[in-house]
Amino acid sequence: MKLQRSNFQRFSITTLVIAATSVALVGFGEVKKKPVDTPAPLTVPKATCGPGDHPETGLQGQVSAALRATGFKGFNCNLELIGQSRGDGANWQTTQYSGSNGSKAKTCAYHGTASPALSAPGRQHLGVPVLDISDPSNPTPTAYLTTTSMLDPWESLKVNERRHLLTADNGQNGGGGPEIDIYDLSQDCSHPQLLASAPVGTGVDGGLVLPIKPVGHEGSISDDGLTYYIGDTTNRSYHAIDVSNPREPKLIATFDMKTLGLASHGLSISEDGNRAYVVTPGFPAPGDLGKPSATLTNGFVVLDTSEVQARVKNPQIKVVSKFLFKDGSVAQHTIPVTIKGKPYVIHVDEGGSGGIFLAGWQEACATGFPLFPMPRIVDMSDEKNPRQVSRVMLETHDPKNCDAILPDLVGLSIFTYGSHYCSVDSKQNATTLVCGFFNSGIRVFDIRDPEQPKEIAYFNPAGVTTASKGSNHTLGNNFVAGGPDWCSAQVHLNKKDGTLWTTCQDNGVLMLKFTNGVWPLPGSNTQPGQQN
Numbered sequence: 001m002k003l004q005r006s007n008f009q010r011f012s013i014t015t016l017v018i019a020a021t022s023v024a025l026v027g028f029g030e031v032k033k034k035p036v037d038t039p040a041p042l043t044v045p046k047a048t049c050g051p052g053d054h055p056e057t058g059l060q061g062q063v064s065a066a067l068r069a070t071g072f073k074g075f076n077c078n079l080e081l082i083g084q085s086r087g088d089g090a091n092w093q094t095t096q097y098s099g100s101n102g103s104k105a106k107t108c109a110y111h112g113t114a115s116p117a118l119s120a121p122g123r124q125h126l127g128v129p130v131l132d133i134s135d136p137s138n139p140t141p142t143a144y145l146t147t148t149s150m151l152d153p154w155e156s157l158k159v160n161e162r163r164h165l166l167t168a169d170n171g172q173n174g175g176g177g178p179e180i181d182i183y184d185l186s187q188d189c190s191h192p193q194l195l196a197s198a199p200v201g202t203g204v205d206g207g208l209v210l211p212i213k214p215v216g217h218e219g220s221i222s223d224d225g226l227t228y229y230i231g232d233t234t235n236r237s238y239h240a241i242d243v244s245n246p247r248e249p250k251l252i253a254t255f256d257m258k259t260l261g262l263a264s265h266g267l268s269i270s271e272d273g274n275r276a277y278v279v280t281p282g283f284p285a286p287g288d289l290g291k292p293s294a295t296l297t298n299g300f301v302v303l304d305t306s307e308v309q310a311r312v313k314n315p316q317i318k319v320v321s322k323f324l325f326k327d328g329s330v331a332q333h334t335i336p337v338t339i340k341g342k343p344y345v346i347h348v349d350e351g352g353s354g355g356i357f358l359a360g361w362q363e364a365c366a367t368g369f370p371l372f373p374m375p376r377i378v379d380m381s382d383e384k385n386p387r388q389v390s391r392v393m394l395e396t397h398d399p400k401n402c403d404a405i406l407p408d409l410v411g412l413s414i415f416t417y418g419s420h421y422c423s424v425d426s427k428q429n430a431t432t433l434v435c436g437f438f439n440s441g442i443r444v445f446d447i448r449d450p451e452q453p454k455e456i457a458y459f460n461p462a463g464v465t466t467a468s469k470g471s472n473h474t475l476g477n478n479f480v481a482g483g484p485d486w487c488s489a490q491v492h493l494n495k496k497d498g499t500l501w502t503t504c505q506d507n508g509v510l511m512l513k514f515t516n517g518v519w520p521l522p523g524s525n526t527q528p529g530q531q532n
Helices: 005-010 015-023 067-070 359-367 399-409
Strands: 075-077 077-084 096-099 104-111 128-134 140-145 158-160 164-168 179-184 195-198 218-221 227-232 237-242 249-256 267-269 275-280 296-303 316-323 329-339 342-351 375-379 387-391 417-424 432-438 440-446 456-460 493-494 499-504 508-514
Touching: 005 067, 067 399, 077 456, 096 158, 096 499, 104 195, 128 359, 128 375, 179 227, 195 267, 218 267, 227 267, 237 417, 267 329, 275 316, 275 329, 329 417, 342 417, 359 399, 387 456, 399 417, 432 499, 440 499
Parallel strands: none
Antiparallel strands: 075 456, 077 508, 096 104, 104 128, 128 140, 158 164, 164 179, 179 195, 218 227, 227 237, 237 249, 267 275, 275 296, 296 316, 329 342, 342 375, 375 387, 417 432, 432 440, 440 456, 493 499, 499 508
16 A cells, blocks of 8 residues: 555554555665755754763764664663663553652653554563653553553553543554543552543544544643543544543544645644644655645644633634645654743654655655654744744764665665654753654753754663564564664653653663763753653
8 A cells, every 4th residue: 555645644554564565675776966955954963972881883873784783782872771671562652640659759651562453472461551660770560551542552642740640542553443541640650540441522422423433543631631632643633532521531622634635643732722733744745855846744733722722612623824844754743842931842753854765765865855754943933934943853864874874774664763752851941852763762952042952862772682572663574683673752851860761662661861960951840741
């Protein structure tokens, strides 16, 4: 099945496996490049590593073909591993909750795993693992959530600290069904209590009934914890779910991106709940990069959700503005932030300028566009006219490095070098951006000057010899024994002890500590609920 912009709503595990298999890389010759009318690439300054680190030996973000062939041993710069729980591996998303159990403070971690339908035989545990990570050197599994949506929440797993809720929609294999699951974390976050596992939008919930049922994939929850939004890639829509009564979630509004000729994926909600920053994942057609007049379909759309937030009867969601661009694809998610009192949106792609397959990478090389996905920082001072101020590019993104980079990826496709999920230390005053960059590992950036971000640390875990049974890294035959992992999930910073945690798909939960005094930065803050 061929992926096209017109049917991006069918973007699913099955589609990607077929497409990736049919276009897997078979070899590379020298790629000839020609200049085009496009901004010169600007990569972020590299981190300065400390004594005892194992810094990258090639380009920034690169794991060379030679290192892959002999078994990648990992890189680290100003970050060290202090704890790990591999378990059955992980897939796309993480979230966390900090609370108390009686008089004892506790921090709990939650992450997705592959659908039972895609799991390897002999898997020990299904669903969302719950871990007590109060001691970062000893992340300890305490429970496994196996209700409908938790069997594979895909990219929808979210916590709302204010109302002590853990939420997810049914995203199995990239598009499950109309169910959402809600758990209470207030009594003991290490043993969540189920409040609801129910379909929405079908009439059963007492809310809006749609001609088509919602299909889970992505999700977000408003800061007040009263509205959960489903990012439905199958139907190219965003659905607002009233969770004011978490035992009885109901659909109250829908925005159909097809009316704009666009698609849907991830989203974020403003602090006051009156804006949604929803992405539209464009997928370029062959030759688009060389066409000055090519239709732009990748980026984000600002939606006015004030009627949903105010619970107006029959609430309408309206378009405020669009931010679309050519040098990226398969838009993943957004983060609304303030930096030194000024509003920005951090937009993150999961596809490069030419897409996620060989032909697109070659086209990007030939036309001088960045090969792989990246975050970008967009000034929202005038929300009707968003203005990009910087791109967070590594040396692997730079098309001038094509001849050095492409041989690393022989036989691979889809997700190699590039971004997927990012977080900040605080949405109210962001100083730090931290992202999972698939084969390039976990990367940390100083964004106090949003026009000139710079890298301060990275950690790329060693490859494993056997894929984890709950990982999606085997998608499209992309797992190679000893090769770099897929670090694809949200990362969580902790200023108090100078640590972060995340998952990589085969390595599972990784607890990391900053070294050499590089973080926290002056002004950094990580209050519960303030990270995206």
